[in-house]
Amino acid sequence: MTLWKLTLSYDGTPYSGWQVQPTLPTVQGRLAAAIQHVTGEVVLPQGSGRTDAGVHALGQVTSFSLEVPIPAENLHRALNRALPPSIRVLVVEEAPPEFHARHSAVRKTYEYRIFPRIARAAGGVDRICSPMLAPFVWDCPWPLDLGLLQSSAGDVMGDHDFTSFAASDPDLATRNLADAESLELPSEQRSNVRRIERSRWDERDGLYVYTVRGSGFLHHMVRNLVGTFVDIGAERLPIDAMAGILSAHDRSAAGPTAPARGLFLVEVEY
Template sequence: MQIWKITLSYDGTPFHGWQIQPGLATVQGTLAAAIRHVTGETVLPQGSGRTDTGVHALGQVASFALECGIPGENLHRALNRALPTSIRVLAVEAMTEGFHARHSAVRKSYEYRIFHGLVKRGQMGIICSPMLAPYVWDCPLPLDLTLLQEAATHVLGTHDFTSFAASDPDRATREAEVPVYATGVRRIDRSCWQERDGLYVYSVTGSGFLHHMVRNMMGTFVEVGAGRLSPDSIPGILAARSRSAAGPTAPARGLFLVEVEY
């Protein structure tokens, strides 16, 4: 059996998330069907994480084992022919025994993109193009980038992020597979905002992320950027270890899985 690692980019708009679901189009299910079409083997590719409905990926990683001796270059080319254009295989690598896309990961990076066309409360701002709308949060609130950055610095380091975690339907499975999921403690190494191509872009890198953690942080940061919360409220929200202490969940469409490190 040869272990394969593939790096994927996908538009999450047409899919009901990563994880395979009966009767629904998912990234994992579509990839499994493409592998079966190319090789004749039935496998379930394991992703580095289970992105939600509407979440996109620039650098998702999946792994699976095959019995056939297909060369990596041929597998790469054939998978892209078999997959819809909303999913592209960027790289294919043969790995040694023991590699697993999720269990072997040490850090992940995400981006969240906000379209901030509303210049001033009560005024008509720049209209978000329908070509851009599926990939950003068209936020109706005027946001202060300085306040957003102040809020973002408070999550750097190791904290219990329970306040930013949604109820995870797969938690029991995750805890059985990876014991660290039994707690809400994670380490964040990078947390910063920048203005790029007319968008406010949040970048975050960490040891791992809880269910909806980035989207819940984002909803809270936006409350700060809109002047509804103080940046200094973030430590108190973390200390509360209660989802009710934090802000709303930001829409999935602005979130991108950018990179997984091993």
């Protein structure tokens, strides 16, 4: 048996997330079908995390074992021929026997991209979001103060209990456990504490881009952070709201969930 590690990029628009689901198109399902087509083996590739419906990836990592002997370059080429254009295999490499795409991950980086429809610098005139860009950004209709976004981003750095930013009713069957916690643990032993090593907003090519790197992320955590930052940037919440929201340990204390289409899994580190 050879354990393979693949790095993928995909447009999540046509898929109901990563995890295979009956009758629904998923990234994991498409990849499993391509592997079976190329090798004749039935495997379920394990991802570094279960991205939600509509979420994109620039550097998703997956691992699986195959019995058939096949050179890495041949597997790489054959899988990209068998996969739809919305999913590309970027790297194929052999992994050591102890490697697991999810359990071996030590940190992840996500980006969230916003198209600020109303640009303060342009005198508040509405900008038009190109249909070529729209599937990959949140076309945000409210005036946003980039300075407020940037100032509040640092408030989530370090170790915090992010219960206020977790999905309020996560389905444990499809929950995005980005780190090595086990579903077999009783709920009182599951910790919502995560370490955030980078949290910042930048302006890039006319977009507001949020970059966050951390030890792991709860279900909807990044999208809920972004929705709360946007409430601060739109001056619906005070600049110092983050501390109180974190200490509340209550999802209702935070802002709305940002749309999936603006979120990208950028990198997984091992």
